[in-house]
Amino acid sequence: MDVQAIEGAYEATRTQTERLAAPLSAEDQGIQAMDDASPTKWHRAHTSWFFETFLLQPSLPGYQVFDPMFAFLFNSYYVGLGERHTRSNRGFISRPSVSEVRAYREHVDSGMQKLLENHLDTEALADLAILGCHHEQQHQELLLMDIKANFAWNPVEPAYHDVATPHADAGPLTWTSVDGGIVEVGFDQAQPTPAGDGFAFDNEGPRHEVLLRDYELADRPVTNGEWLEFMQDGGYSSPSHWLSHGWGTVEAQGWTAPEYWRQEEDGRWTVFTHAGRVDVDLDAPVQHVSFVEADAYAHWAGARLPTEHEWEHAAVTHGGAPSSGNTAGRGIFAPTADPSTGMRQLLGDVWEWTASPYTAYPGFVPAPGAVGEYNGKFMLDQYVLRGGCSLTPDRHTRLTYRNFFPALTRWQASGLPLAR
Amino acid sequence: MDVQAIEGAYEATRTQTERLAAPLSAEDQGIQAMDDASPTKWHRAHTSWFFETFLLQPSLPGYQVFDPMFAFLFNSYYVGLGERHTRSNRGFISRPSVSEVRAYREHVDSGMQKLLENHLDTEALADLAILGCHHEQQHQELLLMDIKANFAWNPVEPAYHDVATPHADAGPLTWTSVDGGIVEVGFDQAQPTPAGDGFAFDNEGPRHEVLLRDYELADRPVTNGEWLEFMQDGGYSSPSHWLSHGWGTVEAQGWTAPEYWRQEEDGRWTVFTHAGRVDVDLDAPVQHVSFVEADAYAHWAGARLPTEHEWEHAAVTHGGAPSSGNTAGRGIFAPTADPSTGMRQLLGDVWEWTASPYTAYPGFVPAPGAVGEYNGKFMLDQYVLRGGCSLTPDRHTRLTYRNFFPALTRWQASGLPLAR
Amino acid sequence: MDVQAIEGAYEATRTQTERLAAPLSAEDQGIQAMDDASPTKWHRAHTSWFFETFLLQPSLPGYQVFDPMFAFLFNSYYVGLGERHTRSNRGFISRPSVSEVRAYREHVDSGMQKLLENHLDTEALADLAILGCHHEQQHQELLLMDIKANFAWNPVEPAYHDVATPHADAGPLTWTSVDGGIVEVGFDQAQPTPAGDGFAFDNEGPRHEVLLRDYELADRPVTNGEWLEFMQDGGYSSPSHWLSHGWGTVEAQGWTAPEYWRQEEDGRWTVFTHAGRVDVDLDAPVQHVSFVEADAYAHWAGARLPTEHEWEHAAVTHGGAPSSGNTAGRGIFAPTADPSTGMRQLLGDVWEWTASPYTAYPGFVPAPGAVGEYNGKFMLDQYVLRGGCSLTPDRHTRLTYRNFFPALTRWQASGLPLAR
Amino acid sequence: MDVQAIEGAYEATRTQTERLAAPLSAEDQGIQAMDDASPTKWHRAHTSWFFETFLLQPSLPGYQVFDPMFAFLFNSYYVGLGERHTRSNRGFISRPSVSEVRAYREHVDSGMQKLLENHLDTEALADLAILGCHHEQQHQELLLMDIKANFAWNPVEPAYHDVATPHADAGPLTWTSVDGGIVEVGFDQAQPTPAGDGFAFDNEGPRHEVLLRDYELADRPVTNGEWLEFMQDGGYSSPSHWLSHGWGTVEAQGWTAPEYWRQEEDGRWTVFTHAGRVDVDLDAPVQHVSFVEADAYAHWAGARLPTEHEWEHAAVTHGGAPSSGNTAGRGIFAPTADPSTGMRQLLGDVWEWTASPYTAYPGFVPAPGAVGEYNGKFMLDQYVLRGGCSLTPDRHTRLTYRNFFPALTRWQASGLPLAR
Secondary structure, rough: OOOHHHHHHHHHHHHHHHHHOOOOOOOOHHHOOOOOOOOOOHHHHHHHHHHHHHHHHOOOOOOEEEEEEEEHHHHHHOOHHHOOOOHHHHHHHHOOOOHHHHHHHHHHHHHHHHHHHHHHOOOOHHHHHHHHHHHHHHHHHHHHHHHHHHOOOOOOOOEEEEEOOOOOOOOOOEEEEEOOOEEEEOOOOOOOOOOOOOOOOOHHOOEEEEEEOEEEEEEEEEEHHHHHHHOOOOOOOHHHHHHHHHHHHHHHHHHOOOOEEEEEOOEEEEEOOOEEEOOOOOOHHHHHEEEEEHHHHHHOOOOOOOOOOHHHHHHHHOOOOOOOOOOEEHHHOOOOOOOOOOOOOOOOOOOEEEEEEEOOOOOOOOOOOOOOOOOOOOOOOOOOOOOOOOOOOOOOOOOOOHHHHHHHHOOOEEEEOOEO | HHEEEEEHHHHHHHHHHHHHHOOOOOHHHOOOOOOOOOOOHHHHHHHHHHHHHHHHHHHHOOOOOHHHHHHHHHOOOOHHHHHOOOHHHHHHHOOOHHHHHHHHHHHHHHHHHHHHHHHOOOOHHHHHHHHHHHHHHHHHHHHHHHHHHHHHHOOOOOOOOOOOOOOOOOOOEEEEEEOOOOEEOOOOOOOOOOOOOOOHHHHOOOOOEEEEEEEEEEEOEEEEHHHHHHHHHHOOOOHHHHOOHHHHHHHOOOOOOOOEEEEEEOEEEEEEEEEEEEEOOOOEEEOOHHHHHHHHHHHHOOOOOOOHHHHHHHHHHHHHOOOOOOOOOHOOOOOOOOOOOOOOHHHOEEEEEEEOOOOOOOOOOOOOOOOHHOHHOOOOOOOOEEEOOOOOOOOOOOOOEEEOOOOOOOOEEEEEEEEE | OHHHHHHHHHHHHHHHHHHHOOOOOOOOHHOOOOOOOOOOOHHHHHHHHHHHHHHHHHHHHOOOOOOHEEEEOOOOOOOHHHHOOOOOHHHHHHOOOOHHHHHHHHHHHHHHHHHHOOOOOOOOHHHHHHHHHHHHHHHHHHHHHHHHHHOOOOOOOOOOOOOOOOOOOOOOOEEEEEEEEEEEEEEOOOOOOHHHHHHHOOHHHHOOOEEEOOOEOOOOOEEEHHHHHHHOOOOOHHHHHOOOOHHHHHHHHHOOOOOOEEEEOOOOOOEEOEEEEEEEEOOOOOOOOOHHHHHHEEEHHHHHOOOOHHHHHHHHHOOOOOOOOOOOOHHOOOOOOOOOOOOOOOOHHHHHHHHEOOOOOOOOOOOOOOOHHHHHHOOOOOEEEEEEOOOOOOOOOOOOOOEEOOOOOOOOOEEEEOOO | HHHHHHHHHHHHHHHHHHHHHHOOOOHHHHHHOOOOOOOHHHHHHHHHHHHHHHHHHHEEEEEEOOHHHHHHHHOOHHHHHHOOOOOHHHHHHOOOHHHHHHHHHHHHHHHHHHHHHHHHOOOOHHHHHHHHHHHHHEEEHHHHHHHHHHHHHHOOOOOOOOOOOOOOOOOOEEEEEEEEEEEEEEEOOOOOOOOOOOOOHHHOOEEEEEEEEEEEEEEEOOOOOHHHHHHHHHOOOOOOOOOOOHHHHHHHOOOOOOOOOOOOOOOOOOEEEOOOOEEEOOEEEEOOOOOHHHHHHHHOOOOOOHHHHHHHHHHHHHOOOOOOOOHHHHOOOOOOOOOOOOOOOOOOOEEEEEEEEEEOOOOOOOOHHHHOOOHHOOOOOOOEEOOOOOOOOOOOOOOOOOEOOOOOOOOOOOOOEEOO
16 A cells, blocks of 8 residues: 555645635534535534544554544434434534634544554555545535535625636537447446546446447536526426426425526526626536436436436546546636537536436445445435536546435536436 | 227226225225325226326217316326316315216216227227226225225224135245346337236336346245344344435334334234234235335345346246236235245235336337326336235236335335345 | 203204204215314214213213224313324224214213213213203304315315305494493303303303403494405505514415405405305405404504403493394304494304403312313413304303414404404 | 713613623524524624614614615514514524624614714603613523523533522422402503613503402422422323423423423433533522423412412512512522522512413503514413513513513523412
8 A cells, every 4th residue: 555645645635624614714614504514614523533433543542532522423424333413403513613623633633644654554444544535525525515505595695715717618519429238337446447546435336237228428518508598498387397206396496497596686697606696607517406407407408317327438438538627626616618529527517417316336235334334325315426516626536436416406516418 | 909808908997996996985985094095086086087088088079078177186196287186185075975976987987988989099099098997907006005004094993804814834035046148128019028918008118128147036025924033133223224214214203113013012913904903924925114124124134125127037037927926806905925936926915126216218208298297207216116916906017017116105015025 | 950951952952963964975074174173073973972971981870882992083182081083183084984973972862861861960960961062062163163164175165055144234333332440250150141041161250350441342343344455455465463473474374365265366255155155245244364363453443352351341231132143043154244233243143352362260270070171271372252153053152151262273253343 | 861871771781792792602602503592693783783773773863884784684573674584594694703793783882872972862762772772681681591592402511601500498488468459560650660770661561450369479489399399290291280282292392391401310300501511409499491381380289370460469569679689690690599588589580480471451552663563563372471580681670571482482591480
């Protein structure tokens, strides 16, 4: 194992979390306006708890737990580790304070430094350290998603930062034909796909053969302008394109546009972003649409969502070496158009809903113990998204990465590709 | 087309519905104790409304609608046909009475007789007539499911009939090995699978190739006795085998056994059936378990649920010519053990949960218009069950039949097969 | 005691209940569309259970309980008598059937006949028999209220009977001045107020002195026409006249008119009645308004609701000998105007909201045992209504009668008087 | 008018609010764990908004509103003043920050200083200034109630301060006999009762005559020790002493003790206080019991709650000149026993539930305009409490003061007196 690389990854990850939290006051870091959107402070503590629980406590000799109560407060869902604080109540924890959480992070960092330098004795332990970094990267994206969701409940509509999203022209929608047949999908350590650094979550494997038919995939995600056409054509007011449960939700929730959109008195559509409320950029990829909205749009457009295997196979074979994409490193935190041609924006900009329910790959076996609850426990009533978004840490996503959300949620940065 | 066969099927179907309703008083036929479980009267009217709406109104010259209000009251979910009565309020409709519903059925029967004899001019119309019969057969099963569910809310625990379920020995669980490879699944009119009469719902096709790995399938469903072992081993009290949302439901609902089970003061387990409350037969297949319970059991047993393709392929290649099975024609309305050996009980006894989310087969296109809402609109957050149960009309099910329910419901007669 | 009179009252009461149920089919008698509105069948059984429980079981030698399960099913709220069936599930009890409930009534009648003839040994027992009759009379009114409420959920809008409500002119609103001072209110056996037959519920006493200021009371209830003026003046669209919680309910429930009113496409207002949907009679007293609506109206009209003591004192001193009034004996089951002058419509037509929260009179002591739960247990968050309505049995109400309902309910026949 | 006195009261009130908030971090000041319990920051801003809205905007020439959005965020319920922020979402407002709220307070203070010095032109304006001070005093008590409630949701159980509650012996329960007759109650500017400073809320008048019977009032509130006897005698496990709705709440909420109590593993009872969790002091007055609990206790004890008029009359005639009492000035924020004899603890320690529903006194007229929504809008389904508690600002309460809460709430510092 490359200890120095792990140390570097650890430090870079931890530093980046702090950087993302920096624009937020202690008050900002405490709020939770909806169950799904955890406080910033909680993300900072929970990611530290992961290292403390799975690495420091079992494997660092003499490690002193920072505060025993934290295991109760900052466990997310690992039922194998005992009782935990009610998720919906995370916003009520004014104490421990943000300062105490910072001290907790430093305490864990100090322990991890010792562990990485002197006690990284097994591959398993090294793997856990790397897993902890990728886990924290996921929470970096959640931190950004969640603060936008939480700010959105404030009539003041606070801005996280003051960064304008650059505009580009989207170009017309074109299609790439892809041959089917028996193809391999999924991650394999021995033959990593492009755009990965050798790591993958357990749910990305085993690599296995699937049978695909010939298909076409759109070269870029659906744009806001195209979505607006759908809206203007009665997309949200007629059930014909919708799944039954989707239409029921449209009626019950009063959906008339993607999450965060609002029509101003002069007819303009605006959208709430990390930079506050701005005009909708018609060329940028649409995001914050649920699976059922994406499915209805595809139906309306005479197309369909690709399966996750179709997406992955096309990306591997026709996407070329994916550019770094519009991911979090750019610091924009919003999708933009890519004016080039050919299959593009595979990584970054928006997560792309696929038609695939989230299920185990053949032969999938979760890791034993509580850490194995990471992915497998959630394989129910969720749909797979691919490709990462503008909030995803650079190099965190890859072509085999399987993100997943329930079909009706909208606070994640989800857009859609089209297939036919 | 064989008009006489259609007439025969129509009459047989309609008569059977009346036969199933016969043991129930007008009062019994009106109750709806939970949203899912519609009143018997509603099933009798809704199935008639289907023929009136899709056949008589458009295609029988001079047909007079029985009562225009019925289209509002007895439409189930066809949003393409306008507003409909709130599902949860079906139990409040004391008028029209059961007598009026009988008159409605006779009015429709009279119209259908004319239509079938003199106006069955197109294949499309003949197909609709056949579809109407199969639709009504589905509601025959629902009628039986629902009256049990509705009676179960009555502390008196009424019995639908007075029929004892015969006991048989289940025999040990054995396994059949099945070769994988590229195999065909799904219905094709030109090459129907065993145990079908040439009809299939749209969601069973197109027939297509899938790629399977080698696998083993258990020769019979899991029994009540085996389920009791799971319970006694802490199945309902430890989260380790459960999907996250499943365990949350166990805790929230207080599940400790399958639906309708109750432990008596002397420790015996009893179960509410169409014949009232009886002792649990340890050899009979377990039923009224949800997908998440089935999945947890399989995990506990060191196995898994088969995919729907695995189930179908094994059934076609290793099931032999399925016997008629324990379906509704036997009049028992409860599953029993089959003491023979080899792969058995594929059709009848209990619906078998598969691991497969309910999605469209490649190339699936729903029928145009409101009748196309029949299946495709529900392809979200549901899981496929195969094989029929003791309530399913004889010859209604077949090896390509795809039933589907949400992962947490339990009022359907669902059990489970095992694979590994 | 006058045994013959009690026998006569018993028989008359029991017969009247059956007469009220007669227009309703077995199906009609089973429905419960909202928690508050019990099925007709339940009322028929519950009133019998009262006699069985409080008289026959303890006091009729050799009495055989009809069915032990009925004590569970048909107890309403007497917690002193053990577990009881969940109130909201009364509509699910298709068995026992209406026929069995009739047999239950006959069984109880047969027992009561024996008890009244041969075992009415104590005053306490005679009092219980009389209480049972008045209890059943209350349920006669509830039966009529509830069937209207239950029918109202049916889009068919069934009619209970076919009786037109006679129209009369209301005349202008005039006022009667009443002197205050120390006055006596409440029931006293030794000096019954006009319009009573010597019986009163425990909550009407003890008779006691209260201190009143001089006041004026309107000579008749507020009419539909006057209420329409309130509506047209923005009564339901501006918070200024409303109690805070009332206005919150207006917004949450979308109230724009009294319960059962509907504005037709041509602008007319119609109202659902026991005779089906009819035009609103502008001269008739308004009914089916909640306490908070009545309070808002009074505020808008520059008046207020009288206290219950003001109402009673004015009725006793200025109402003259109240005529029999428009009560259930007329068979109309809807209020009408009384074209005479002077203080009128004190008894019958509509229950009149008073400003008085429902509390115990000084020195009130409930009867010991379960029968004492009759009234005192409900002295919380309810408001007193006086005078009876068009559904109240003749001679059931009287000037000291204290009816009570929560401030937000509207299914009772409640209107309002005005004071200032 | 005494301008200097008003200036003094204003400054003292504003300073005291800041003093109460001082122990709380910015994070602490933002949380709202239940709808009833507003954030500290909100209280600080809302009280400033009151002065800005009702005094500065209309009456200070040239006054610049601090931030127009604040009128939306910090209006509580004054519907006459337009839309306002949803109450349950107050905890999501991380911005404006605590610092901005402090700046807002200073801006308002600066305006008020000018207004009080130079523009206090009318009695009406002076009255509004005084009203604003008393309004802010009410929120001082709410601030203390609410932070305890909000902290209680944190498993860490933070302490607001580190102040031990002194113990004293309660002495046995003794009774004082009070003569009835026609007595005067309520506030009259011309003849203020003891323990007031000349101010009263509108709901305390008009002073008027009431008729009382002779009665006895207990000389001190019920203690924790006495409450424990009630608990040990099955108070929370038998319905016999409870109002129907109260018992339903006991069962639904699982109440087994007053709010904030907990039984430790060794059997001891502890209670969460502003000083963290401490042992229950058996001699101290019980608090945090709802009206229905207080009523059940009184019933169990063979007594009853006094009416508010009985309480006031006894307090005026037999309470002597009430001592300053255990109010907020002591800084304990918890009730203690008073070891003296005779009628005592009338003011301070715990609010005392009375049997009186909260209704308007005869002739009550609310102030015109939005400020008139202060009290009268809430006269529905609430019960009157008298006397103030350990959190009430010194000299804020008085013998005519009418506090009010719904019958089921427990987060206020409510105990009970007994009458018979």
